[in-house]
Amino acid sequence: MVGNISRRNMAALQTLARRCSTSIFKRHFSVSSPVAAQMTVRDALNTAMNEEMKRDESVFLLGEEVAEYDGAYKVSRGLWRKYGDKRVMDTPITEMGFAGIAVGAAMAGLKPICEFMTFNFSMQAIDQVINSAAKTFYMSAGKQTVPIVFRGPNGAAAGVAAQHSQCFAAWYGHCPGLKVVSPYSSEDAKGLLKSAIRDPNPVVCMENELMYGTAFEMSDEAMSEEFLVPIGKAKIEREGTHCTLVSHSKSVGLCLEAAQILEKENIFCEVINLRTIRPMDEETLINSVKKTNHLVTVEGGWPQFGVGAEIVAKVMESDAFDYLDSPVYRVTGADIPMPYAATLERATLPGTQDVVLTVKKSLHIQ
Amino acid sequence: MLSCAARLVRAQIQSKPTACWVVAARGYADIVDEATFTTNEYALHKLDEGPSQTVTVTRDDALKYYRQMQTIRRMETAAGNLYKSKVIRGFCHLYSGQEACAVGMEAALTPDDHVITAYRAHGWTYTRGVPPVNILAELTGRKTGCAKGKGGSMHMYGKNFYGGNGIVGAQVPLGAGIALALKYTGSNNVCVALYGDGAANQGQVFETYNMAKLWDLPVIFVCENNGYGMGTAVERASASTDYYTRGDYVPGIRADGMDVLAVREATRFAAEWCRSGKGPMLLEVATYRYHGHSMSDPGTTYRPREEIQEMRKTRDPITGLREKLISANIATAEEMKQIDLDVRAEIDKAVEQAKTDPELPVEEMYTDIFVDEPPFKVRGTNPFMYGMSK
Numbered sequence: 001m002v003g004n005i006s007r008r009n010m011a012a013l014q015t016l017a018r019r020c021s022t023s024i025f026k027r028h029f030s031v032s033s034p035v036a037a038q039m040t041v042r043d044a045l046n047t048a049m050n051e052e053m054k055r056d057e058s059v060f061l062l063g064e065e066v067a068e069y070d071g072a073y074k075v076s077r078g079l080w081r082k083y084g085d086k087r088v089m090d091t092p093i094t095e096m097g098f099a100g101i102a103v104g105a106a107m108a109g110l111k112p113i114c115e116f117m118t119f120n121f122s123m124q125a126i127d128q129v130i131n132s133a134a135k136t137f138y139m140s141a142g143k144q145t146v147p148i149v150f151r152g153p154n155g156a157a158a159g160v161a162a163q164h165s166q167c168f169a170a171w172y173g174h175c176p177g178l179k180v181v182s183p184y185s186s187e188d189a190k191g192l193l194k195s196a197i198r199d200p201n202p203v204v205c206m207e208n209e210l211m212y213g214t215a216f217e218m219s220d221e222a223m224s225e226e227f228l229v230p231i232g233k234a235k236i237e238r239e240g241t242h243c244t245l246v247s248h249s250k251s252v253g254l255c256l257e258a259a260q261i262l263e264k265e266n267i268f269c270e271v272i273n274l275r276t277i278r279p280m281d282e283e284t285l286i287n288s289v290k291k292t293n294h295l296v297t298v299e300g301g302w303p304q305f306g307v308g309a310e311i312v313a314k315v316m317e318s319d320a321f322d323y324l325d326s327p328v329y330r331v332t333g334a335d336i337p338m339p340y341a342a343t344l345e346r347a348t349l350p351g352t353q354d355v356v357l358t359v360k361k362s363l364h365i366q
Numbered sequence: 367m368l369s370c371a372a373r374l375v376r377a378q379i380q381s382k383p384t385a386c387w388v389v390a391a392r393g394y395a396d397i398v399d400e401a402t403f404t405t406n407e408y409a410l411h412k413l414d415e416g417p418s419q420t421v422t423v424t425r426d427d428a429l430k431y432y433r434q435m436q437t438i439r440r441m442e443t444a445a446g447n448l449y450k451s452k453v454i455r456g457f458c459h460l461y462s463g464q465e466a467c468a469v470g471m472e473a474a475l476t477p478d479d480h481v482i483t484a485y486r487a488h489g490w491t492y493t494r495g496v497p498p499v500n501i502l503a504e505l506t507g508r509k510t511g512c513a514k515g516k517g518g519s520m521h522m523y524g525k526n527f528y529g530g531n532g533i534v535g536a537q538v539p540l541g542a543g544i545a546l547a548l549k550y551t552g553s554n555n556v557c558v559a560l561y562g563d564g565a566a567n568q569g570q571v572f573e574t575y576n577m578a579k580l581w582d583l584p585v586i587f588v589c590e591n592n593g594y595g596m597g598t599a600v601e602r603a604s605a606s607t608d609y610y611t612r613g614d615y616v617p618g619i620r621a622d623g624m625d626v627l628a629v630r631e632a633t634r635f636a637a638e639w640c641r642s643g644k645g646p647m648l649l650e651v652a653t654y655r656y657h658g659h660s661m662s663d664p665g666t667t668y669r670p671r672e673e674i675q676e677m678r679k680t681r682d683p684i685t686g687l688r689e690k691l692i693s694a695n696i697a698t699a700e701e702m703k704q705i706d707l708d709v710r711a712e713i714d715k716a717v718e719q720a721k722t723d724p725e726l727p728v729e730e731m732y733t734d735i736f737v738d739e740p741p742f743k744v745r746g747t748n749p750f751m752y753g754m755s756k
Contacts, residue, residue: 104543
């Protein structure tokens with residue numbers, strides 16, 4: 001992110017200046033200002049799995065190409081070399097079978113991380129996720145737990161066309177008995193995946209392929225082995241007063257960019273990163289709407305029955321409704337299967353101009 | 367006229383009748399402590415040797431198996447009656463006729479072994495240790511049911527028993543996963559994953575055979591072949607009805623599922639195989655269900671009544687065991703009659719309780735969604751109604 005790097009350079013320059021001034025003008029104990037650590041989302045996920053596998057013998061990873069290939073997107077790089085065949089297992093290309101095996105292993109007391117190479121392929125196994133994992137604790141009246149994590153990239157990538165670009169947040173978010181998280185930043189990715197692995201319930205962790213290579217600043221706290229991001233709590237990424245933007249995953253970045261553009265026109269948006277799709281943090285949403293009186297939801301998935309649609313319904317039924325000065329608007333992916341051609345693909349996914357336009361409509365500007 | 371499977375089960379009789387020897391040398395009229403019998407032949411696939419046809423049973427074990435099978439039979443009959451009087455609703459798939467499978471297999475396993483099956487699960491729930499009253503109360507949806515009435519017929523769980531699964535075939539990969547956990551933790555135990563002749567064609571079953579064999583998982587795949595997948599006879603559903611061979615590279619055995627001692631012996635063989643780290647085994651038990659697929663199915667539109675009657679008359683597992691035990695002098699008709707009466711009394715009492723126990727209070731519908739979770743609001747059927755999940 002451009003903002004992050006320039007802040008980092010600034011910090012480095014400041015340190016250098018301080019050191020120079022220290023040596024030239026006065027005697028001083030040498031102090032260095034902390035330079036924030038940077039970590040890509042990929043490394044954050046890798047670190048999360050590594051730390052949890054080290055901490056708990058019953059945690060293991062299975063999926064296609066997770067071991068010897070180091071992961072189709074290199075998220076599990078190095079783990080097989082470190083932990084071996086027993087704890088990092090390459091599976092055949094049989095999602096329904098290996099997802100079922102993972103669920104069974106969880107029922108018998110292990111803590112599997114079941115990777116879907118992308119969530120598009122999870123459709124082959126969706127019965128095991130919903131009927132065998134999500135519903136079992138309830139059907140057994142609390143006798144049978146399923147401490148499993150299903151993870152993998154979700155939503156659009158680049159140029160992979162219709163069958164490989166679907167966002168499953170709404171599908172999995174629909175189901176009671178499942179927890180569903182959708183990290184945006186490296187801190188989100190590390191903290192949420194660690195929480196998911198430690199959670200004794202079935203958790204779906206939807207990552208984003210295009211974010212894997214993006215570096216984010218990581219606080220000291222975020223770098224520690226005990227760093228957890230609680231499931232079910234949203235994060236206010238940027239405070240504002242005129243309009244609330246709520247989003248998840250890569251679209252959070254879109255909202256932050258749009259907020260920067262709007263700031264130049266003295267429109268200050270509050271950007272909420274949901275972090276968790278189910279259970280959704282209604283309280284943070286409602287408090288924000290009561291403050292700003294305007295709400296725009298932003299997501300990459302399809303509009304009908306989507307995450308934004310659910311947020312609109314929640315707000316309508318809450319006391320935040322009385323605070324709205326405009327209808328809640330949704331910015332979403334276009335209501336079409338994803339085309340391949342670059343121009344068409346770009347037009348299918350929401351961009352900053354969509355968010356800016358919709359915020360202005362909400363605020364009755366121009 | 368007879369279906370393929372019925373012919374198969376009947377063919378088991380055409381081979382030599384069960385012979386028996388009196389082992390302990392006492393007076394002819396005295397009751398003996400154990401007896402030996404010969405089972406029908408086993409069919410083998412990719413195995414040089416198989417289970418022994420010579421089976422020995424002690425008096426205590428024999429009476430235990432008799433009692434267990436009779437309990438299942440009585441319990442399922444009671445369930446059928448409760449369904450007809452509308453006290454049980456929804457799905458109810460009865461195990462009557464297949465008792466020797468659950469009882470025989472359980473006889474070769476330990477409570478530390480693991481079992482998972484499909485929806486025809488009441489018999490297995492019982493052999494895995496859940497008392498009949500808690501099974502019947504689950505069927506009638508009461509809070510004393512083994513899942514407090516939240517699961518129903520197809521979702522009963524117990525120690526090392528993972529149900530009771532409603533989606534045909536889904537339990538098979540689950541079973542292999544349980545076996546993976548057993549291997550992972552260095553356990554000596556096995557997992558038995560049961561499915562029917564209908565489920566045997568599911569893709570995920572073949573995916574599971576592959577991974578189980580690849581990873582040498584200690585799982586016994588058991589195909590309870592009762593001749594019909596719902597209303598479709600095996601020869602109308604499967605290009606190959608030799609289910610014990612369908613695992614291809616997984617060695618297989620077919621045993622007579624109406625003979626509790628044959629089932630026990632075959633299971634013992636398979637369990638030893640898996641425990642020794644040789645990987646999975648497939649066991650097909652040729653059995654028969656007297657009732658329809660479920661209580662909504664009379665079971666007579668797709669098979670002749672004469673076939674059902676003949677099975678009851680000539681191949682019944684409980685009658686078969688009774689005759690064996692009497693002819694071998696290992697038990698008397700009187701003491702087995704007493705067992706019948708005891709079982710009937712136990713089940714009658716359980717039925718009464720299943721009819722009169724209360725259901726869960728409505729607020730409980732919001733619980734058991736997540737484990738170890740601080741209480742949270744759960745939405746009800748209108749925006750103004752919430753429950754608390756605790």
